[in-house]
């Protein structure tokens with residue numbers, strides 16, 4: 317996070333469309349999917365014929381005509397956004413080829429997986445009191461469960477279908493000092509090597525004992541299974557045992573993370589965490605192991621989801637050197653993964669290594 321005072325924030329609101337509005341929304345998504353696949357097909361043909369990419373946006377002239385058919389509900393700028401999505405998929409494909417990988421060709425999307433439409437705000441999609449006006453659909457009831465900041469400039473609106481529910485996500489530029497609360501209530505959280513989570517205020521959270529016990533039981537059961545002869549009755553029994561324990565661990569872990577993330581968003585107004593891509597975690601064997609055990613993906617997912625509705629801000633910072641730098645004086649104190657305390661050779665600060673990292677994460681977010 318830079319020191320800029322403006323940033324993009326997203327507010328997500330539930331929509332309550334009436335039956336006829338749902339039908340119109342469904343139809344728009346189906347048409348969007350059709351555009352996506354048609355544009356992709358054209359790009360694919362060109363690519364197979366020439367080995368080169370073409371921009372899907374270059375097909376805009378064609379789709380502008382296509383849009384004039386009766387019954388087409390798609391807004392022009394959101395149609396362009398769909399073409400941009402195709403271009404993005406291709407850009408990623410070419411980037412990976414360049415990096416020497418053998419990526420699969422961008423895929424056609426089945427209609428049930430095409431679930432969102434982007435709008436430039438107020439071009440076909442705009443708040444209108446307690447409703448969201450959507451072009452060719454009408455005024456849809458929206459629940460504004462948290463108010464938009466007064467200074468907000470809304471840039472983009474995304475309509476989303478999630479199962480049978482509908483949402484609108486509004487991306488806006490807001491003054492960072494607005495609506496965030498006092499920074500006293502900010503916390504950095506490190507996904508620790510030794511503690512499960514470490515907080516900049518010194519708190520740590522460990523895997524609870526019952527979860528550790530279930531994990532240990534699971535490992536024992538897995539070893540037992542591996543000793544059983546293939547096709548035997550005893551193996552079948554052992555496999556059932558593993559499946560049962562697996563289910564228990566999954567359930568307990570989910571329950572645990574629900575409680576942890578709830579208490580975090582209820583306590584803090586601003587939460588800084590490290591941006592940990594999965595690629596990064598799998599490169600680092602130690603972290604990958606603990607990440608797997610702890611269900612950290614679930615942590616991130618639930619944290620962001622709960623923060624959204626609690627009006628808490630989550631800031632992700634780049635994960636560089638947070639564990640090696642002293643959080644008081646900034647000196648670099650390199651330490652092996654096995655060392656538990658940060659012991660600064662420069663200023664003498666002694667601190668749990670994960671808490672030191674959490675403080676650095678908080679500093680970076682400011």
Ligand SMILES: [Zn+2]
Nearest residue numbers: 642645660663
């Ligand atoms: Zn120091």
